[in-house]
Amino acid sequence: MYPFNYHRPSSLADAVKLAGGDEAKIMAGGMTLLPTMKQRLAAPSDLVDLNALGLSGIAVAGGKVTIGAMTRHADVAGSAELKKAIPALAEMAGMIGDPMVRHRGTIGGSVANDDPAADYPSACLALGATIVTNTREIAADDFFVGLFETALQPGEIITKIIFPVPDKANYQKFRNPASRYAIVGVFVAKFAAGVRVAVTGAGSGGVFRQFDFEEALSKDFSVKAIEGIKQSADGLNSDIHADADYRAHLIGVMARRAVEAAK
């Protein structure tokens, strides 16, 4: 690691001020940031630790679930209220990394980081979440811009994420055998207004919506409805663990399994 100045602000206002510095970096759980810094791939001059801000907790009200940015994956996975409201989201959080990572990593950090193989971005996109920051509210559809790239401005801090409660939903994850991140993850959410399907791990531009599946499932929420729809391999990732064809195939398999398991 390169040297840095460490800050632990106790108010959002202070955090925003500190995070505005040119070479400053926000740290939430540090589960992504610290490994990167240890490998000397990031060299922030100032590290702004959000852990003293509160910003955590889960509230269910009025057909919406609000999760504070600093809520740990383990708390999302274990929340009794969330398990009732959006069981798929709790289950998804329980699939992230391992128990130790889940004790520390946060929803805000995951969403802000927008790793193309991360799980949360697919949940946000499929559930049509709203990402709330210190300055504004951003619809998930506008938030995830590309690989590790979001609509966040430098120094902008996610404070909470609001998820509408669907009729049914499910997340199916096909793990990379080495890293255990998603090679393909498919989140399917059925609302009265229609079905949304988001795919993570596969796209060379990061998380994306599978509109063909959405259209078919909106008409008929059944495995059959998407059996015949072929996911194209164009624009999908290829690496030693999975080539684009395989990923395309897995998107279909995972989507069908998600539809079948949705509740």
Next chain:
Amino acid sequence: MSGTGIGARVLRKEDFRFITGKGQYTDDVNRYGQAHAVFLRSPHAHAEIRSIKLDAARAMPGVVDIFTGDDLAADKIGGLICGWMIHSKDGSPMKAGAHPALAQGKVRYVGDHVAVVIAETQAQARDAIEKIEVDYKVLSPVVAMADAVKKGAPVIHDVASDNTVYNWSLGDEAGTQAAFAKAAHVTKLDIVNNRLVPNPMEPRAAVGDYDSGTGGFTLYTTSQNPHVARLVLSAFIGIAPEHKLRVIAPDVGGGFGSKIFIYAEETVCVWAAKKVGRPVKWVADRTEAFLSDAHGRDHVTHAEMALDASGKILGLRVKTQANLGAYLSTFSSCVPTYLYAPLLSGQYDIPAIYVEVDGIYTNTAPVDAYRGAGRPEATFVIERMVEVAARELKQDPAAFRRKNFVRSFPHQTPVIMCYDAGDYDAAMTKALEMSDYKNIGARKAASAKKGLLRGIGFSAYIEACGIAPSAAVGSLGAGVGLWESAEVRVNPVGTVEILTGSHSHGQGHETTFAQLVSERLGIPIDNVAIVHGDTDKVQMGMGTYGSRSGAVGMSAISKALDKIEAKAKKVAGFVLEASPDDIEFKDGKFSVRGTDKEIDFGSVALQAYIAHKFNGQELEPGLKESAFWDPTNFTFPAGVHICELEIDPATGVTRIDRWTAVDDFGNVINPMIVEGQVHGGIAQGVGQALLEGAVYDASGQLVTASYMDYSMPRAGDLPSYDVGMTQTACPSNPLGIKGCGEAGAIAAPPAVMNAITDAIGHEGIAMPATPLAVWRAVQKTAPRAAAE
């Protein structure tokens, strides 16, 4: 001594310190005033070094000194060596390129050592490393073996213009050809044995220390064989004569072969300690371990088997290319030759075998012994071949194997080995029973109903352990003898210290060796201490690898215990006033035959030291003996493993459902520890078959340089194992032990691949059978599997 003797499931004596966090690994060693070393590694697979500029780095805070290959050369520090001479079939010696500990003029793989920075802290050394400016002239790399041997390929070492270390052969070429000429059926297969990274959980580390008062060096290092390290560092590399170099291998966090070798880093640390006048510590991070630990396996093979119409094997022809990486590591040359080809007869009576092996240089990390070393590669070849032959001849794979088993012993194979004892049928029978083989059809049908493909695979492996006698390995080119030493020190109060040249890094020697002593001397196991891993305490030893510690190391202890017993009888004779010939030793007591006069072991020890009852001219005081044991043969553990698995054709995911292992390790000292060795071996074998593979890209960059890309087997990837045993005592050592450390890793890969190919109905898949590979292979599946 019931409960702690030979054959008992004694809990491990060493465990207390490990489970309470009190183990002492090399990284836990801190010497007063130590500085920290960090190595600058080559980012290129193949390049000339035009110049190295150190000024900016030297000016960085905390830098103590920086060294390059020129400094080693100026001090006349020799290069790393390969200690086993292999001759090509034309009689010429292998072509060993120079292997300086820090590059001199050229780098040959990504991770090769260019310079070392020694600084007050590791962080400062890392900061300074980034300021070293190296001007490289990048050369085209050769990464794949097929490219390395092409005409006009870039040359890695000038001594080997065709990038070939040797063209070696074993067996009777003409006789084998004749066997093929009369064959009714020939089975042919192309086989890849994937490259692995050993990955003991403790990364390598070294602390070098120099005492300017005595002129003595001390090296703490993660070694499986500290004495061999001292020998090489002294006699070949020239750090210091042996009596001025102490090598200590404290607790070692796993080795699996990769910590046998003498590497650049420990060489540099111990040398630099004198240069900078301070202890120098280096600890690898995991990425460095991936880049620079010697890798394992990496063979490409074409094999052909000649059979008669009934399915009797007539002959075997094998042609293998073995990737040895960019330099010859310490024992690399013998792995694909003498540790490989002599095992190609498997458990079978094969009249004619001919093997050709080409050792190839590539711009990749050196390849050397990894758990099993040569034997897994051989077993993979023969066990895939017999499975495929049985399938082609439409014979049951178990029956086909039985038909060809060696049945009388000793059995001389056409490839050096003389199998001394075994009962292959017994292991097969037991394994078939344990695995409920007769109902496999029903289980396959049940899986098919769920849309899954079920397969079953056998592996009837044999291995050769101990790697001895010395004269035999010497005649095959080994640079060392492969005996083992032991010293038994009985203290005046009757407690015992055993000094052994074997090294324990997970194998539980502190327990099993003590069990032997407890049984032989009739003393409580807590009264026995095992001392190992320090060249100042143990005079000489050959270390632990090749499953040799039981068969060779314990045999040496046994021999020394014989001497102790003989001497103690003399002492007892004086005390009990009887002739030593009339003294009996049983259950820890010496007694005069036919009388009730007796004395216990502790009292004899005391008498030996106070020497009141005998005249020092008649009998030397004291009770301490040593022995060197050189076996009369290799040992031949063998067994049958059966893997049963299910494949989800929709995703290519393989789930191992059952694992049956039946092994014949000869006599067993501690079944609990032996089973643990089998479990760990299987896990590494399953890892090779399903998950692990080192991948270099075309430019020679290691793509799998961390756990993010290299798939380590985790708990959820593996099944529970059903482990059984059969027993035929080994005739070539006094304890009848064969060795168990590598069996699982040797047996497992073909069992898995035979099961997968059974499930998918064709042979077109290579290791690692990742979900991607299996899914691709399933696309090509003929309806056979589905219909079954």
Next chain:
Amino acid sequence: MASVTLTVNGKSVTRDVDPRTLLVEFLREQLRMTGTHVGCDTTQCGCCTVHVNGEAMKSCTLLAVAVNGATITTIEGLAKGEDLHPMQAAFREHHGLQCGFCTPGMIMSAVDMVRRKGTDLDDKTIREELEGNICRCTGYHNIVKAIHYGAEAMGKAGTAAE
């Protein structure tokens, strides 16, 4: 330099450290408690697992300054003198370790697993929950067994709720 105060295995300790000091470095280098190991640089192996305010975390990926004030339990803090914690005893009893390098992390994870999942653990649960701990020696068979019986023993001894 930053001042860090932690309660480690019941004892309060304060050190001035460079902010980039990781918790594992703090334990190993400042306190010379070397039972917590480092086996990787990608936060995957779990050799460094300790409890931070009662929850298992990877000490290689925590800044010491960021957990200032926390209560830390390491492998050295589990046993009460010679009396092993039931999970330590189970690892020994069931041969759940070979080289011992992964073992401190395994045991710390196992104790945490019992806190979260109770004392009646089946094989499947144990294997899933060991996702973040890699062992190269044992093939996991005996680790799984040790955790099963260790959990049971924790239930009987009433240590599960600690």
